[in-house]
Amino acid sequence: MTTPSSRPYRTPAEDPTWATVARLVDWLDAHCSDLSPEAARLLRILKITEEAGEVAEAVHGALGSNPRKGDSHTWADVERELCDVILTAMVALRSLTPDAGQRFADHLGHVAGRSLGG
Template sequence: MEQQTWDTVRRLVAWLDAESRPMSPEVARLLRVLKISEEAGEVAEAVHGALGGNPRKGASHTWADVERELCDVILTAMVALASLTPDARKVFEEHVSCVADRSLG
């Protein structure tokens, strides 16, 4: 990912640190990791809505909604990772490389 993206993630982490209710760094990190599950649930809700899977709600979402919710999951995970380590970009790129080597040979 581009450096600009990770710079934005760092700015978001700093904003969250400054604007969140006072709490220990450990609790703040934990809440940021747990936020990923919340966002993943929103993806599931959007998929159900795009497929009309809930008869009570019908087609309540579009695939564009699913795309946006997936972006929220990715961004939330990036913020959580950057909250855990100052080397988030390096950690992520190394992990992607390992997965690619293992999966793609």
């Protein structure tokens, strides 16, 4: 059985996730050709907030905290919405730099080092 710690490390260039994100950015660029590159990047960054709002809505729905809507969502809905936030942030980062995977890996290492101590 493979455990997370026994999996071979992949560099960001080897990670198929970032390759897929790059393809999504290319697809978005092709479908947003009427926007300037600066406007497209800005809108992708702002999209993160929209997606975060959908997480909040799903949490309220999973908790049934809105009496008008009741139990409108499940925790699986919250998980899907969180994935949308992560993917949207990845697309936004990749829209800013072609080295998004390395930037993220470097930042993760920095945060882990600071928080987990080495």
